[in-house]
Amino acid sequence: MKKYALALAALSLPVAISAQEAGSVSLPDMADGALTQDTIAWNFVEGLTTEVGPRQAGTEAEQRGRDWAVNWLTSQGFQNVADEPFMMDTWVPGELASAAITSPFPQPFQVTPLGGSASTGADGIEAEVVMFATTADLMAAPAGSLDGKIAYISHSMTPTQDGSQYGFAGPARWVGASIAKSKGAVGTVIKSIGTDKHRNPHTGGTRVVDGMIPAGALSIPDALNLERMFERADGRPITMKLVLTPEKLGMTRSGNVVGEIVGRDPSLPPVLLACHLDSWWNGTGAFDDGAGCGIAAAAALHVSHTGQPLRTIRVLMAGAEEVGLHGSVAYSKAHIDEPIGVAFESDFGADRIWRFESNFRETNPELHAQLASSVARFGVANSTIEASGGADINIARDQGTAIIDLQQDGTRYFDLHHTPDDTLDKIDPAQLRQNVAVWTQVAGILANYEGSIKGE
Amino acid sequence: MKKYALALAALSLPVAISAQEAGSVSLPDMADGALTQDTIAWNFVEGLTTEVGPRQAGTEAEQRGRDWAVNWLTSQGFQNVADEPFMMDTWVPGELASAAITSPFPQPFQVTPLGGSASTGADGIEAEVVMFATTADLMAAPAGSLDGKIAYISHSMTPTQDGSQYGFAGPARWVGASIAKSKGAVGTVIKSIGTDKHRNPHTGGTRVVDGMIPAGALSIPDALNLERMFERADGRPITMKLVLTPEKLGMTRSGNVVGEIVGRDPSLPPVLLACHLDSWWNGTGAFDDGAGCGIAAAAALHVSHTGQPLRTIRVLMAGAEEVGLHGSVAYSKAHIDEPIGVAFESDFGADRIWRFESNFRETNPELHAQLASSVARFGVANSTIEASGGADINIARDQGTAIIDLQQDGTRYFDLHHTPDDTLDKIDPAQLRQNVAVWTQVAGILANYEGSIKGE
Structure with a gap:
């Protein structure tokens, strides 16, 4: 696991959560550290929006986004990094x-x-x-x-x-x-x-x-x-x-980017952390959804840094979400026979998480309560609302598996959503880090959970 | 003066400042009424930005703006309404x-x-x-x-x-x-x-x-x-x-729109209230400077409604300010031999006035103090800064006459200035009315001032 420590150090994380041997920091300490010190999520979304920018589904710009993400995940020490292709009927906005x-x-x-x-x-x-x-x-x-x-x-x-x-x-x-x-x-x-x-x-x-x-x-x-x-x-x-x-371009290639933190027991159903990598052409896809991919990837890395998790954590950066969930559909189709333990996604900007929801509050009340209680210190409230998941985790709904929703504050989301104004400067680094902290805490508990997460 | 009362009533002003015979309301009451009830300034800027929109200097769009303003001033009962032409070397942004x-x-x-x-x-x-x-x-x-x-x-x-x-x-x-x-x-x-x-x-x-x-x-x-x-x-x-x-279009026609509330003694130098009517092509010129013209015109009408003023109040809606103060220069050249008593302009958005400045604090300290004190109730502070006037009142500087600056809060002015976002929805009606109230109070005192305003 040394390589994760090095990768983290390369992103200039302070001592508390980076310079120590993997496994020597507890999960709560890691999450607390992420709250004030995480730079990984920012590094992802800053790099993606600066070096790639807009990533309209099915275009060469989206391909550049996938290439960039594959390189980044690899450089951070993710394993089994891949760009899983699918074909789609592609529309582009044209010039006028x-x-x-x-x-x-x-x-x-x-x-x-x-x-x-x-x-x-x-x-x-x-x-x-x-x-x-x-x-x-x-x-x-x-x-x-x-x-x-x-x-x-x-x-x-x-x-x-x-x-x-x-x-x-x-x-x-x-x-x-x-x-x-x-x-x-x-x-x-x-x-x-x-x-x-x-x-x-x-x-x-x-x-x-x-x-x-x-x-x-x-x-x-x-x-x-x-x-x-x-x-x-x-x-x-x-x-x-x-x-x-x-214009309609006909069938072109899109794809889903995946990367894993391989668990100690790869036979256990993995924890799926999802987001989408494409954006509309008119903005740079910072809030929607570069931030979500940065949050998911940062949480996976932070969990790995507390020691190799029991379950594999898989990050899914879906393609072609905006134009019709093509990537989510393609991922489910390709992987429907590989059971997922639990899935959650980040696709509602970069403002703070304020509510915890699951779809296993009745079937696995102890785990639900443990998770809810573990993030209360970050200002996240428990909820009786049944989690339904977002656009990028069709596979979890198709498999009927456990789903969590870590609800973000959407008060200003629709100021920016799908506009030219979806740019990096709109992201509040402190709120972005709160997302990473909550995700780290929740993903870490789930990746080390031995039983059936949904509890049925 | 009955026609002003009717014009005001047509704009649905409440009883307090509209339905009474002109002259039956005191100046302070009129200013106080404008603070909560003025609709004239809003009517001007709402109409101009809706029915005309962008008004790039020297173009047919600016001409439509002048035609609109001439019609509006006439409909409100202004006298001597005119579109005073000048020629200018015109630049337009082109298509790409x-x-x-x-x-x-x-x-x-x-x-x-x-x-x-x-x-x-x-x-x-x-x-x-x-x-x-x-x-x-x-x-x-x-x-x-x-x-x-x-x-x-x-x-x-x-x-x-x-x-x-x-x-x-x-x-x-x-x-x-x-x-x-x-x-x-x-x-x-x-x-x-x-x-x-x-x-x-x-x-x-x-x-x-x-x-x-x-x-x-x-x-x-x-x-x-x-x-x-x-x-x-x-x-x-x-x-x-x-x-x-x-593209450069060569010499084209622009113009200054003027209108007057004629005073009881037209031989006295008039009070000049200025703004500019042109805007950049990319916005609708609401903050810059439709609001300013609405404020100036509303104040002139409210003063007239307290009884015919001693001095003429002239409203100057200058053309082609943005591209080089062409209208202000042309106005001064055409009218340099007609002395102005005092000039002030509104060209810094539509947010509240917070400071009063003049260039006659030392030469006419009593009038300066009277004016400053008269607007204190609107949250406007006195100042020792010497007023220098703005872009649209070259004539006052060229004549060395009295100048007032009613300084507006510019905190968000440069969020909007010269952008596509300069649109009506950015104007806060309450702050716009505060401008009208302060202008009504100041213009009313000056239009009825018998002595030399600058006091030299």
Whole structure:
């Protein structure tokens, strides 16, 4: 295990958690040390965003991200590091994105294509904009009532700590374009599904039901401006020139990057720590989800540093999450016959963890209580909510195995999510370290747990 | 004066300051009423940014802004409303703006052309980037040392209430390109002169000394990323592909919009309330300076509503301020022989006024003290700093007349200044009203002052 100690020292960790022989530091001391001293998670996300930057799924940029991650994991002493390939149908945003009001109040707006958007062609489309307050209002529009029009959905979103308003406002993005198309619309623009007030529109995935029309998101200030235009237009039609030129590249290669801290008993089902490595093209994928991969990798290394764990800890850096969970699906398909002991993921930014949830509170109450109690000192509360896991751990749901959710504070997550503003400077190093501390504590207990984690 | 009362009522002002006969409300009561009830300033800036939007100097968009302002001032009952034309040499930003690192860490950055920037042509330039910590370091570079290179200046800026760091960091923008050109550089990029952390680069004016090279500003997150690249490059050259395609349109028409509340004695030198109507193309000119024009116009109307003032109040909405104070210069040239009694302007956003300054504290101490004392209740402190006025009141400096500075809180001004984020939603209506209240109080005292305001 000496090599982990050296790798840690190379990242300039202070004496308390780096310079001693592996195994001489207890798990709680290691977690406490990570809270104030971890540099591994930062090093990962700083390096990835600086040396690679945006990593749109299925593109050569995502491949550069995988290559970078493979090198980094190897350099840190992870074993069985691999880039496990899968093929995917790849969409890219293209070169042009503009939305200008042409009448009665001509001015340019900031727009971004939504994932899967069709192209308007370089010449764009110009059409009257029809405003809907919510997705439900759009759904209620008569068939054919939007023939030749652009539908605008103004549904807005409020910051919430648990991120729950994503489910409330998200449908405008997820299904707005499909619904508008079914009513005859030639395009859709939505108010960005976000909570900021910057001229940085939020992209994101869509569900393509029956073909696709050009679909974009306006920045929130522009959306508010459009709504004021409707108030001032006195019934005059508002027309927009929309130019979006996404392209479909056909089947291209993506992949999942994995690396392991091999346990003393490799026959025991491993602990799976997950995140995703791809990002939307418009930001650098720092909050979403470079930070998550840094947290997972740092925790694995810190646990290894307390001595070789009983179970293998596997880090899964999934590919192509943003555009439809391709990596998570591919990983489950490839590994469905290899039982996982427990899985959890980090994919909600880099702000502090505030709540602990599991799906084994009733089946293994002692372990649940032990884990919850072990992270209370980091300000993490126990919860009766049943953990359901995130996008990157399909395999755990497919296998019906144990799942944990270490819920992060999402109050500002949707200020940054899927925008150009998802950059390293948004990460608070102290909160990032709190994530690493909690993950180290939880992963360390689980990696050394002898029984059935789910307890059934 | 009945028509002002009606105009005010049309903007839905509550009873206290609108529904009574003009002259029946005292000046202090009117100012107090504006603090909680003014809607005029908001109506102006909301209408201008919604119905016109960006107003780049010398373009048809600026002309639409003037037309809008002329109509608005007329509808509010201003007299002698005019659009006073002048000609200017006009620069526009063009269609393309991109800056991508091509080696060793390829990724796209957000860039905006600086005012006056030359064009790279649509094919752009690709060159090694040389980093300078400050403008002084760039100045110290030997002649020829930047042949064929792109100079990057990393000088950064801290928020200050009085905006004083603009003078500290600003030279990187004002003269960086000219200095870099003199050393042989083929382009310049600077860290945006701003205090935010968003992917919205700050444009702004430059001083063209001896021809111009392509000059852009990176957003602050991108600039920080570039600086991290230098740390990670281990001496390998960092190359950038820069594409900026500004154009010069030659001489085009701009203009100053004026409107008056005519006083009882038009022979007395008027009170000049100034702001500027143009904005950079990338935002909607809400904070800079639609708000300022709204404040000035609202104050003039509120004063008129306390009874016809002794002196004329003239509102000057200058054109083409951003690109070189063309409107202010043209106004002074056209009106230099018409004495002004006192001038002040609003051109520092829409946050609260916190300090009162004049240039007649020693020559007319009683009036200075009366004015300072009259706004103390709005949280405005007296000051011994000598007012120097802002960009839009050249005429007052040229005439050596009385000047007042009603200093606004600039703590977040440089988060928004010259960026796409300069939009209506950034304006806090309560702070905007405090500006109107202070302006109403000060303008009302001055417009009814019988003696020489400067007191010399």
